[in-house]
Amino acid sequence: MLTREENDMLTQTGRGTPMGELFRRFWMPACLSEEIPSADCPPVRVKLLGENLVAFRDSNGTPALVDAYCPHRGAPLFFGRNEECGIRCVYHGWKFDASGACVDMPNTPEGETYKDKVTLTAYPCFDAAGMVWAYLGPKDRTPPRPGFDWMDLPDDRTYVRKYHLRCNFFQALEGDYDPSHGMFLHMTRDLTTPSAIQDAAPVLGSLLSDKGFLKMKFLSFEETDFGMLHVGVMPEADGTQTVSASTFYFPCFSSAGLAGPGVYSSNMRIPIDDESCYMYRFRWSYEPFTEHQRNQDRFGGFTYPEQIPGTFMAVENKDNDYLVDRILQKNYSYTGIKSFPIQDLALVEDQWGPRADRSREHLVTADEQLMRVRRRLLKAARELQEGQEPAGPHNPEGFRAHTARTRMPANLPATEVIDRIKDLTVGPPPDSRLHTI
Ligand code: FES
Numbered sequence: 001m002l003t004r005e006e007n008d009m010l011t012q013t014g015r016g017t018p019m020g021e022l023f024r025r026f027w028m029p030a031c032l033s034e035e036i037p038s039a040d041c042p043p044v045r046v047k048l049l050g051e052n053l054v055a056f057r058d059s060n061g062t063p064a065l066v067d068a069y070c071p072h073r074g075a076p077l078f079f080g081r082n083e084e085c086g087i088r089c090v091y092h093g094w095k096f097d098a099s100g101a102c103v104d105m106p107n108t109p110e111g112e113t114y115k116d117k118v119t120l121t122a123y124p125c126f127d128a129a130g131m132v133w134a135y136l137g138p139k140d141r142t143p144p145r146p147g148f149d150w151m152d153l154p155d156d157r158t159y160v161r162k163y164h165l166r167c168n169f170f171q172a173l174e175g176d177y178d179p180s181h182g183m184f185l186h187m188t189r190d191l192t193t194p195s196a197i198q199d200a201a202p203v204l205g206s207l208l209s210d211k212g213f214l215k216m217k218f219l220s221f222e223e224t225d226f227g228m229l230h231v232g233v234m235p236e237a238d239g240t241q242t243v244s245a246s247t248f249y250f251p252c253f254s255s256a257g258l259a260g261p262g263v264y265s266s267n268m269r270i271p272i273d274d275e276s277c278y279m280y281r282f283r284w285s286y287e288p289f290t291e292h293q294r295n296q297d298r299f300g301g302f303t304y305p306e307q308i309p310g311t312f313m314a315v316e317n318k319d320n321d322y323l324v325d326r327i328l329q330k331n332y333s334y335t336g337i338k339s340f341p342i343q344d345l346a347l348v349e350d351q352w353g354p355r356a357d358r359s360r361e362h363l364v365t366a367d368e369q370l371m372r373v374r375r376r377l378l379k380a381a382r383e384l385q386e387g388q389e390p391a392g393p394h395n396p397e398g399f400r401a402h403t404a405r406t407r408m409p410a411n412l413p414a415t416e417v418i419d420r421i422k423d424l425t426v427g428p429p430p431d432s433r434l435h436t437i
Pocket residue numbers: 070071072073074075089090091092093094
């Protein structure tokens with residue numbers, strides 16, 4: 001539970017708010033690279049942290065992210081002409097380059113000199129991992145590119161799709177730090193035949209205690225420059241233990257999510273405004289994806305839900321109750337909702353509305369992980385409010401840590417367990433079969 005003030009601080013990211021300023025210290029995806037596919041392509045609307053913007057690619061192919069409105073008299077630049085290294089407002093012809101400089105003011109005699117006094121707000125950006133990354137903070141604090149191992153991987157090792165979510169970014173993100181929900185909400189393994197149910201029983205059984213509680217326990221919640229590193233252990237029937245490390249990266253990146261052996265996951269919930277966000281559902285690997293892996297993601301509909309053509313909205317969405325199937329729910333699955341991520345969406349898009357009032361909650365020990373993440377983020381926002389800049393953006397190497405999972409003997413001291421799993425959070429896994437995520 002949070003106070004109303006803490007809840008507001010956690011969930012409001014407009015310019016000038018404490019969390020909004022923290023977000024404006026980090027690079028974050030503004031759109032998919034394919035949304036502005038080529039030099040001089042049509043501009044697209046982008047809303048980010050409550051700011052109305054327009055993205056385009058200039059004649060050199062450089063991505064640009066600028067204010068959605070022309071500084072002359074506020075006309076929408078979405079209708080602008082993207083030509084000869086700049087975007088030209090079609091109301092009176094003023095033209096701006098990717099850096100926001102006014103390079104032409106053809107409708108008035110003083111244009112030749114007055115244009116030097118006018119600028120369009122423009123944010124620096126670059127392409128990486130299929131996304132256009134932007135920085136909306138103070139120019140003199142522009143950080144280096146984040147050092148995620150996957151930032152510069154070739155295209156055949158990354159996969160990303162973007163979804164429009166109708167809730168606050170943190171509401172969506174919290175689901176990734178909520179280990180007890182998986183055994184309820186996502187009980188949709190392949191339980192469509194009696195033999196599949198039988199096959200699944202030993203797996204599900206090993207995760208749960210006799211009373212049905214999740215057996216996983218956390219050994220540590222370490223605060224790092226990049227955010228947090230959590231280490232959890234789960235006893236196994238053969239006397240060993242499964243040890244896993246998971247990460248929270250400032251300001252809104254998590255690494256939760258099922259993926260195949262040797263495939264890592266990164267979920268990014270980027271605020272559009274305080275009641276909606278984009279989720280970039282990203283998968284990556286140190287090895288090229290097989291065609292099979294790619295096709296599974298793309299066409300199955302279970303891990304990458306189908307979208308309404310021409311939008312980033314899933315076909316199963318709030319307007320149609322996520323196509324919940326009550327017969328399916330009675331007989332086979334816990335929710336009756338088909339797609340894995342949509343099961344989450346159905347619950348998180350409406351927790352007392354799109355921006356939950358956390359002062360009304362009744363939290364329990366099973367909620368410890370998300371409480372820790374809240375506190376970490378609030379602490380960083382408060383520190384910045386008091387003038388202490390976050391260290392993370394200027395320590396890009398820190399972002400290299402990723403999730404890890406392995407088996408260890410059960411009798412190891414906790415410090416050794418933590419040291420060993422931390423070693424596995426950087427670089428390729430020694431054996432991808434043992435380090436499935
Ligand atoms: S409003 Fe854009 S040039 Fe006049």
